[in-house]
Amino acid sequence: MAKQLYWEDIKEGDEITPLSKIATTRMLVKWAGASGDFNPLHYDEAFAASQGVGKPIVHGALKRQWLIQLMTDWMGQEGTLRKFSCRYRAMDYPRAMKNMFEETNGETWWCKGKVTKKYTEGDAHYVDCDIWLENGKGEVTTPGNATVILPSIG
Amino acid sequence: MLPKEVTQFIGTSSSTVVFEVEKGAIKKFADAVADSNPLYWDEEYAHNSRYGSLIAPPGFFGWPVHLAKGQTFLSSAKQEGAESEKKGELTLELAKAGYPRNLDGGIEYDFFAPIRSGDILSVSSRIKDITEKKGTSGTLIFVTTETTYINQNGVSVARARSTAIFR
Numbered sequence: 001m002a003k004q005l006y007w008e009d010i011k012e013g014d015e016i017t018p019l020s021k022i023a024t025t026r027m028l029v030k031w032a033g034a035s036g037d038f039n040p041l042h043y044d045e046a047f048a049a050s051q052g053v054g055k056p057i058v059h060g061a062l063k064r065q066w067l068i069q070l071m072t073d074w075m076g077q078e079g080t081l082r083k084f085s086c087r088y089r090a091m092d093y094p095r096a097m098k099n100m101f102e103e104t105n106g107e108t109w110w111c112k113g114k115v116t117k118k119y120t121e122g123d124a125h126y127v128d129c130d131i132w133l134e135n136g137k138g139e140v141t142t143p144g145n146a147t148v149i150l151p152s153i154g
Numbered sequence: 155m156l157p158k159e160v161t162q163f164i165g166t167s168s169s170t171v172v173f174e175v176e177k178g179a180i181k182k183f184a185d186a187v188a189d190s191n192p193l194y195w196d197e198e199y200a201h202n203s204r205y206g207s208l209i210a211p212p213g214f215f216g217w218p219v220h221l222a223k224g225q226t227f228l229s230s231a232k233q234e235g236a237e238s239e240k241k242g243e244l245t246l247e248l249a250k251a252g253y254p255r256n257l258d259g260g261i262e263y264d265f266f267a268p269i270r271s272g273d274i275l276s277v278s279s280r281i282k283d284i285t286e287k288k289g290t291s292g293t294l295i296f297v298t299t300e301t302t303y304i305n306q307n308g309v310s311v312a313r314a315r316s317t318a319i320f321r
Contacts, residue, residue, distance in 0.1 A: 021188070027186070027188070030185065030186040031186045031187075033182070033186070034179075034182045034183045034185065034186035035183065035186065036217065051255050051257075052255060052321075053257075059258075060257075060258035060260070060261075061213075061258065061261075062186070062187070064213060064261060065187040065189070065211065065213055066187065068211065068212050068213050069187060069189045069191070069211075072189075072191060072211070072212065073191070077193065077203055077204070078204065080265070081212045081265055082264070082265055083262075083263065083264055083265070084212065084213075084262070084263045084265070085260065085261065085262035085263065086260055086261065087259065087260035088257070088258055088259060088260055144260075
């Protein structure tokens with residue numbers, strides 16, 4: 001894992017280390033099995049079309065977990081994710097598979113974020129962040145917010 | 155105006171469902187996210203961490219211990235479980251009222267304490283609010299559900315507020 005981040009290391013306006021992700025049709029199947037969300041919106045072409053989203057879409061909850069990983073990777077083992085929120089503002093569509101192992105070329109998503117505020121409450125050292133998911137065109141499909149508690153050098 | 159058949163669900167709660175946080179399920183979940191954090195995967199590493207054992211990624215709460223009769227999957231169990239016993243009934247009423255389609259609108263989490271491998275969580279949820287908003291593509295109905303997670307020691311470990319959008 002990366003070197004532990006301390007509250008004193010960061011300042012308001014700092015960028016959170018970006019995290020890249022690729023969604024594939026295969027990953028949506030894995031997500032369905034691991035999360036228990038078997039809504040056909042995410043794997044059935046005709047059903048997705050009938051729901052007005054065109055074709056199967058990436059689960060909002062998978063995008064949520066990507067953004068959670070953005071925070072847990074950044075804050076390190078001694079950090080604590082205290083609050084998290086995100087809003088599914090636009091659809092994302094997975095890449096198709098080229099063969100059993102590889103996806104086709106296409107979109108890469110980026111989880112990004114920025115420190116908006118750092119403060120203390122009692123003994124705890126807090127950092128508030130704006131976070132978001134960008135699609136391959138650089139459009140934000142999933143904005144959110146997170147609050148982490150970081151260790152202090154003291 | 156929403157019919158009474160819909161608004162009567164505001165404030166209603168589902169029965170409590172017991173979830174178990176199994177380490178295999180944690181790994182399967184982390185794999186689906188493609189998250190290689192050793193706190194979810196490496197027992198020795200996690201044992202030596204401040205948590206003392208594998209933890210669940212924030213956002214994962216395990217699986218129901220008892221599924222509804224004849225059901226094999228979480229999403230089926232949910233119809234009689236914490237997430238949406240009431241939401242299942244509400245979904246039918248909203249369809250009757252002209253809103254047959256729904257999408258996940260978003261979620262807010264408060265994480266109060268770590269969730270470790272082996273934890274047993276009592277999960278219950280309540281429909282907080284149902285509101286109407288006029289959008290560019292017609293009227294949207296927002297259903298907000300609050301879910302609480304309490305561990306085997308009686309510690310409230312997390313709270314979620316999720317929004318479903320019906321149209």
